[in-house]
């Protein structure tokens with residue numbers, strides 16, 4: 040009783056929830072299909088107390104949609120699905136159930152539809168990144184994002200968000216540091232309340248359709264480093280930014296501000312590194328002062344109406360790399376001799392002056408210096424094969440781990456500045472645990488969305504390639520923002536190239552269910568009490584309460600669908616609507632933890648379309664349960680008996696073939712081989728297409744390492760199907776299953792039970808067979824009337840003969856399951872029917888070659 044109270048629905052809820060997610064995904068990591076233990080063996084999954092707390096699945100090439108079932112993982116703190124470009128579809132409102140979430144990164148995918156207002160419920164959220172999707176509609180408010188007062192990061196760049204930003208989206212209760220809504224289609228004014236979030240450091244609203252004046256409240260944002268309002272339809276006076284004394288990057292280009300002289304803050308903010316006001320309606324003389332701002336790297340003032348003389352004399356700041364004055368009205372220029380960096384004066388009257396027109400400043404292409412690239416000149420002339428690269432640390436050739444880092448809003452503009460990028464190299468090698476100097480940076484440039492793109496090559500410390508665990512570690516540190524770049528680089532995202540040159544054997548696919556994991560899973564089983572809200576499981580819970588009260592009711596009884604040697608079988612419906620069958624061990628068949636663990640481990644590796652697959656399990660003291668896929672059409676026995684259902688000869692042949700294939704797989708391809716020990720018509724289930732699936736295997740003795748090929752064991756099985764030789768000698772072998780299968784074949788022929796009215800089907804057939812009877816082979820009184828038509832064919836006779844060979848008294852004279860398969864295939868071919876495969880025997884292994892599934896269109900249910 041006490042055990043029941045504690046351990047009622049003890050199956051692997053956690054695994055089932057993850058499987059519900061996976062049902063909507065393709066391409067999941069190999070370790071997920073090779074093991075039933077998510078908490079210890081699945082890449083990217085972390086658990087605490089048997090509940091999933093982290094899913095770090097960035098850049099995994101996952102495909103599909105995000106299932107509603109995500110909402111069941113209510114202990115989740117960290118959810119990163121970023122950069123799986125083929126992950127899409129709408130975002131489920133159930134994300135709002137994940138109240139523990141601190142990080143939600145769904146960026147760089149193909150999610151569509153609106154931002155669910157339920158995101159506002161994520162009161163612990165620190166990091167929210169939805170950038171680079173196809174999200175549309177208005178930003179939800181009350182309920183919605185305005186509730187996220189603890190969130191520091193709003194990253195919504197590069198979507199298709201529309202409508203005005205509600206004034207109540209922002210408030211002084213918020214603690215945002217990054218607000219990125221650039222590259223959307225937002226309209227209306229910029230909300231003045233933004234000015235009340237004084238924690239803000241980066242504000243990007245560029246590339247939208249904002250209108251109206253910039254609210255004066257912006258001047259309250261005294262910690263702001265980046266302000267980008269470019270490419271909108273803003274009106275009114277140019278905002279006064281003079282109080283923003285930490286500004287590094289400002290872009291107000293391509294708006295419709297009132298014409299004005301250069302704003303004074305541009306001359307006083309000594310922190311400025313990059314200023315852009317292209318097409319800003321500016322006029323008058325450009326003050327010399329701007330070129331002396333101590334940190335200035337870039338000034339873009341193209342397409343304005345600056346006139347007079349350009350004065351670039353005196354103490355021009357050393358960092359200044361680029362001055363763009365394209366298309367202004369500058370008539371003369373006095374430029375210090377030593378200024379050897381970029382200055383564009385094309386489109387100004389001064390370039391029509393014959394004395395000046397030959398100046399390099401009158402041509403766009405004056406940029407000889409390129410952006411930074413890691414130097415390998417110390418390596419001399421070493422060259423590597425095309426898929427390897429030179430490791431700057433040791434000048435050797437190796438297979439680097441490569442990818443692109445996109446910095447969304449760096450605080451600098453100068454891409455030739457060694458200092459920034461050498462700091463980045465040093466920090467990458469230190470933080471990622473690589474040898475100093477084993478980082479190669481190249482192809483550094485700003486993208487059209489104004490992100491800084493850097494190609495990164497990272498080199499292995501030992502040998503010429505990384506092993507899988509290293510690649511996983513480094514990739515996830517970069518993809519999941521664990522790696523913090525040096526100051527000035529700001530928020531980033533990482534896009535990895537696939538890595539294929541793994542060192543040694545793959546070390547990530549091995550599945551191991553540890554005792555610790557089982558303990559963890561056992562705790563997870565308790566989750567169902569909270570999580571399950573509908574279907575049969577819920578009704579079980581209700582009954583449990585009844586039972587606790589009455590002390591007598593069996594909570595499972597109304598859902599029972601069968602029973603086997605191991606225990607009773609119940610049907611249940613998971614919250615996502617998936618039907619499952621739960622098999623609950625009876626007291627006598629319970630095993631110790633180690634044995635149970637071993638069997639689960641083995642069964643979870645057995646995958647064949649003609650075997651019922653195990654999808655979950657639960658183990659706790661006093662309670663053992665197994666969760667299987669639900670096969671809808673009942674047992675072969677029920678189908679043979681039900682008069683309403685017509686199993687014709689061809690269907691029967693196909694059922695025999697499929698079942699034989701399942702058994703042949705167990706005998707010959709399962710590792711170690713498995714003897715079913717209880718083959719019978721009630722253990723062959725039929726799916727909605729009458730495809731057979733053999734059930735109840737493996738909860739029996741596995742074929743141990745015996746030299747004789749058989750093992751001595753207590754006799755087990757069902758009367759009528761039992762191999763007489765095994766019964767007498769207690770020596771079990773695969774041939775015992777062959778005998779039982781022969782009995783099933785006789786059932787298929789006759790529709791009769793193996794033992795009825797005191798008569799044994801094997802003996803009945805043996806006595807009746809008459810080769811001289813050309814119509815019925817002597818079996819007129821025995822063969823099921825439903826298949827009388829077939830009885831005169833050679834195939835029919837061969838089928839009978841094959842069945843009789845299987846039930847031969849002597850095990851050594853019985854065929855193997857494999858030859859049974861081949862025989863039945865031949866019969867089907869001569870019936871002019873496809874046997875379902877061009878190869879003679881079809882087998883599948885779990886976890887291998889999932890891409891080249893031999894049966895397109897036929898789904899292996901458990902992944």
Ligand SMILES: *[C@@H]1O[C@H](CO)[C@@H](O)[C@H](O)[C@H]1NC(C)=O
Pocket residue numbers: 124125126127149151173
């Ligand atoms: C993303 O979705 C759009 C339609 O919404 C589709 O056209 C495009 O092919 C998808 N991209 C990927 C990589 O799946």
Ligand SMILES: *[C@@H]1O[C@H](CO)[C@@H](O)[C@H](O)[C@H]1NC(C)=O
Pocket residue numbers: 231232234235256259
């Ligand atoms: C501007 O900011 C101040 C102080 O942060 C705030 O009290 C005021 O309501 C804001 N004005 C508007 C129109 O939001």
Ligand SMILES: *[C@@H]1O[C@H](CO)[C@@H](O)[C@H](O)[C@H]1NC(C)=O
Pocket residue numbers: 269270290292293315317318
């Ligand atoms: C401003 O608009 C022009 C022309 O549409 C475009 O080429 C330029 O990139 C824009 N500038 C910025 C800073 O967005």
Ligand SMILES: *[C@@H]1O[C@H](CO)[C@@H](O)[C@H](O)[C@H]1NC(C)=O
Pocket residue numbers: 322323324346347
């Ligand atoms: C420059 O432009 C301003 C205003 O547009 C004008 O007042 C001034 O006379 C111009 N200066 C020169 C030298 O053309």
Ligand SMILES: *[C@@H]1O[C@H](CO)[C@@H](O)[C@H](O)[C@H]1NC(C)=O
Pocket residue numbers: 353354
């Ligand atoms: C130029 O700047 C340097 C340091 O920034 C300073 O030491 C020097 O006095 C300045 N010279 C002039 C002429 O302003």
Ligand SMILES: *[C@@H]1O[C@H](CO)[C@@H](O)[C@H](O)[C@H]1NC(C)=O
Pocket residue numbers: 352353373374
């Ligand atoms: C250029 O500027 C320098 C320093 O301000 C000044 O001495 C010189 O006369 C100027 N040249 C012209 C042509 O204006």
Ligand SMILES: *[C@@H]1O[C@H](CO)[C@@H](O)[C@H](O)[C@H]1NC(C)=O
Pocket residue numbers: 377379380408
């Ligand atoms: C510009 O001149 C400085 C010295 O005044 C020199 O150090 C630097 O390399 C030069 N840069 C380019 C791009 O020529």
Ligand SMILES: *[C@@H]1O[C@H](CO)[C@@H](O)[C@H](O)[C@H]1NC(C)=O
Pocket residue numbers: 500501506508509543546
């Ligand atoms: C993978 O490589 C790292 C570093 O070279 C090493 O420490 C680790 O033991 C390797 N792991 C495996 C499973 O080989």
